Amino acid sequence: MDASDLPRGIRSFTTLPAHEHEDYWDSIVVPPQIKDRLLGTALLSMVHGRKLASAAPACALNGLVVLAGPPGTGKSTLARGLTRTAAHALRDSGSTAVMEIDAHALPSEMLGESQRNVVRLLRDAVPELARRGRYAMVVIDEVESFAVDRRTASFDTNPVDVQRATDAVLEGLDRLRAELPGTVLVTTTNFPDAIDEAFLSRADLVAELALPDAPTRQEILRRTLTDLIAVWPDLAGLAADEKLLGELALATEGWDGRALRRLPFTAASADPIAARHPGRLGADDLRAVLKL
Ligand SMILES: Nc1ncnc2c1ncn2[C@@H]1O[C@H](COP(=O)(O)OP(=O)(O)OP(=O)(O)O)[C@@H](O)[C@H]1O
Ligand SMILES: [Mg+2]
Structure with missing residues (x-):
């Protein structure tokens, strides 16, 4: 899909598996358990998320993965690679809709506008695109600017606005999980401490990447x-x-x-x-x- 046709806040959209070979996943050298755990967490949600949500809602998965670690440790590449690898693993049972969110496009100077942008994105744009595949994955790079910790919001932004935008993110995630269970959000951050605790507590997996030994x-x-x-x-x-x-x-x-x-x-x-x-x-x- 052409970037100019995409709704605000969505950087790219594609349906996978694609024909061209992209070796994001293989290009990153990390302990194999990290990749296994990432792929396992994504597949668990994608394959069983819907069933769990309807038959055992109290045990439902959140479908949220956080990749945390210092700059340059391969988080964004792995996040993108995870979508390719999971889509490939499930290719025989259907396609995967994959979108990347531009978290920086959402905050606005205008009072209340950040919150409205988040609501529009998570209530309308993401579900609309997610429905185009049998499975869906959403990459949110640098998620700290999306789910800003409501307790430590910086002074140059309006704290009430930040509070509302983060509330809208949490509500939006909960609605997405209810409407489209099995959708996986893969997020990255250099600053896990700047992310709202309620967001982190929804993560099925927080994978910590270290500097390479x-x-x-x-x-x-x-x-x-x-x-x-x-x-x-x-x-x-x-x-x-x-x-x-x-x-x-x-x-x-x-x-x-x-x-x-x-x-x-x-x-x-x-x-x-x-x-x-x-x-x-x-x-x-x-x-x-x-x-x-
Ligand atoms: N563990 C690794 N093995 C191989 N290449 C790596 C590794 N970590 C980073 N790289 C390379 O470094 C570059 C930057 O990686 P990437 O953008 O994924 O890092 P990042 O953790 O998202 O960084 P930032 O926090 O600055 O956004 C890429 O070219 C990637 O291939
Ligand atoms: Mg990155």
């Missing part, structure tokens, strides 16, 4: 160089140099996944000749970034 950093670096072979085949030697990768992994303590993926470019941008020919990068160019 040394073996994970080594794997991310290996994958990065391996991916780049498609563009610069001469990098194959570096990608296979486990000793170098191990050294780099040890020296990048505290780095996030985003910075690690950028390392070859940081090395190649050190001088204009290297920038013209990244395929010629050597082990020492990578070491130089870390002053090794």
Whole structure:
């Protein structure tokens, strides 16, 4: 669907599985239990949510997943990847409607308008699009600006307005769950403390992503160089140099996944000749970034 046709607050809409291959899910290196748990939580809601809501309403799932963690740890990529992976897993029983919400499009300076935007989004726009698939998933990136903690709303916004907008989010979620049980909301945040407690308490899963440890950093670096072979085949030697990768992994303590993926470019941008020919990068160019 063309972005200009989408209702306010919806950034994108698609029905999955799609033909083109997107490897968001596989591109993120995290402990396998995290991916299993994310996929398991989503599938539980998608497959059993409707039945549970009608036959055992007291046990109904909320269908809400929160991915929390520092910047650059793969939250947004995993959230998007989860929709692809879950839709793929369920492809034989129907399509999945997937939409991404732009949480920043909703707050308004006008009194009461933020609340009205949230109501319109969750009462009208989301259900309308969600019904276009057998299953539905909604991604809300940076959800802290959507479900602002009502106790600590910042001073530059009208606290009453924030309060009402967050109330509207909670009401909207509850209505969505009642009307379209089994719909899964996948949300991300760098600031779990800024999210309203009542929102967090509705989460079926809060998955905490940490900065990568040394073996994970080594794997991310290996994958990065391996991916780049498609563009610069001469990098194959570096990608296979486990000793170098191990050294780099040890020296990048505290780095996030985003910075690690950028390392070859940081090395190649050190001088204009290297920038013209990244395929010629050597082990020492990578070491130089870390002053090794
Ligand atoms: N664990 C990881 N394994 C491999 N790549 C990673 C990992 N973490 C992050 N990346 C890479 O870093 C980039 C940024 O990832 P992403 O945008 O998903 O992070 P984020 O946690 O949403 O960050 P932010 O909090 O700043 O929004 C992507 O290119 C992604 O592939
Ligand atoms: Mg993100």
